[in-house]
Amino acid sequence: MAQETARTRWGRLVQDMVDSMGSSLAKNSITAPKKAEGLEIQHQLRFLRQEVVNDDKLTPLDLHRDVDERWYNERLGASSQLSWRAAPWLFAECYLYRRVQALFSGSVYWHGHDIFKEQKDSSFTNSRTAVQELAAQYNINVQRRPGQEDASDVVSFKKFSDMMQVALWGNATDLSLLSRPTFEDLQSLQKKQASTAMVVDDDLDQLWSYMTSPEYETSDRQIDIVLDNAGFELLTDLVLAVYLLDQDFAKEVKLHTKVFPWFVSDATPADLESLMTMLRSQEMFPTREFIDPLCDRIAQLTSTGKIVITQHWFWTTGSAFSEMPTRAADLLRYLRERDLVIFKGDLNYRKLTGDGLWPHTTPFKSALGPLGARSGLKVLALRTNKADVCVGLESDDRVRALDKESPGGGWLRTGKYGVISFSDGE
Numbered sequence: 001m002a003q004e005t006a007r008t009r010w011g012r013l014v015q016d017m018v019d020s021m022g023s024s025l026a027k028n029s030i031t032a033p034k035k036a037e038g039l040e041i042q043h044q045l046r047f048l049r050q051e052v053v054n055d056d057k058l059t060p061l062d063l064h065r066d067v068d069e070r071w072y073n074e075r076l077g078a079s080s081q082l083s084w085r086a087a088p089w090l091f092a093e094c095y096l097y098r099r100v101q102a103l104f105s106g107s108v109y110w111h112g113h114d115i116f117k118e119q120k121d122s123s124f125t126n127s128r129t130a131v132q133e134l135a136a137q138y139n140i141n142v143q144r145r146p147g148q149e150d151a152s153d154v155v156s157f158k159k160f161s162d163m164m165q166v167a168l169w170g171n172a173t174d175l176s177l178l179s180r181p182t183f184e185d186l187q188s189l190q191k192k193q194a195s196t197a198m199v200v201d202d203d204l205d206q207l208w209s210y211m212t213s214p215e216y217e218t219s220d221r222q223i224d225i226v227l228d229n230a231g232f233e234l235l236t237d238l239v240l241a242v243y244l245l246d247q248d249f250a251k252e253v254k255l256h257t258k259v260f261p262w263f264v265s266d267a268t269p270a271d272l273e274s275l276m277t278m279l280r281s282q283e284m285f286p287t288r289e290f291i292d293p294l295c296d297r298i299a300q301l302t303s304t305g306k307i308v309i310t311q312h313w314f315w316t317t318g319s320a321f322s323e324m325p326t327r328a329a330d331l332l333r334y335l336r337e338r339d340l341v342i343f344k345g346d347l348n349y350r351k352l353t354g355d356g357l358w359p360h361t362t363p364f365k366s367a368l369g370p371l372g373a374r375s376g377l378k379v380l381a382l383r384t385n386k387a388d389v390c391v392g393l394e395s396d397d398r399v400r401a402l403d404k405e406s407p408g409g410g411w412l413r414t415g416k417y418g419v420i421s422f423s424d425g426e
């Protein structure tokens, strides 16, 4: 899968960036100096594409003041003469997006430009049906209404499970895998995803035990969600945040976005604003019955500081999270104070597990290394499987059954299967 990605997907991704710059440059409103600089960036992107396609050596980043540049260069220095295809997949792909960012952050007129914005917004527009369904599901089945009796444990667990699954399967939409998905592509990805049978490591019961334990109930109930994709997945994450707050599972939810555009569809703070603007659009969503109350609730929780947006540079490095103790000790200290940290998506999962070729029956906690046993971190991964690493399976028999059910690594790579993996950090 790594070779296939490096040989075909990266070149296509960078070509899409060249085309996107072409559309931005064709706009009449653009000034001459901005155009000239934009043409240079487009030229550099073509050059980058050629490097990737030729499998050239990776070159050091120019050093500015950004804290992560040295990290990339040290890594390149330590493994000198790495070419695009010889470098570890995870590192090379992160480096690719960092190179693109350097072109924009070093510019005068294109500083802050999000080359993926159009793709992200149009994929959300094409997710209209799923958005309406999600808003209806939340309003009808989940939201606690005034005077509503406390639900039984069985009903509460069912809602809890449904909400976790909504956020899990929201991760099936991923623009770095699907270039310009159509309305039909997204519809089929987002239509009610299969059941818990597709969850190959399911720690929901352990998570529920923790979150209904006296230890948790007397804690500060502060939850963090390390986000993945913008658009529909981000909406599912917001719905999860609202649910956790409204059901008193959380007193505060912090959402970690990326500091710059990353892996095409990853969420930045601006994406969150776009999402709310699009949701408020009568033209895009003429039926307001369920969307308005959801938008109002999100806005209220945000303005009262119950939902908070935050960022950290560490999320856009190529580091495995096992390097957090040495690379981002401040972040680790902070996360240890929180009562649950939810990591969304495939890339976060690959970084959590060091993208290692673990036997699939390795316990999730072991694959987390220093973030696992005795770390004090409560980690939950909600991830649809889009790369070869996957741990926490109950037995070799289960692995064999999956290999039979979905041959050729299908259960690992297609995003149709997923994990709900929990580590209590003890």
Ligand SMILES: O=P(O)(O)OC[C@@]1(O)O[C@H](CO)[C@@H](O)[C@@H]1O
Pocket (backbone or CB within 6 Å): 005, 093, 171, 174, 176, 177, 228, 229, 263, 344, 345, 346, 347, 348, 350, 386, 387
């Ligand atoms: O993190 P996400 O959005 O779930 O997935 C990111 C992704 O598309 O990019 C990676 C590299 O190609 C793969 O691991 C994965 O398929």
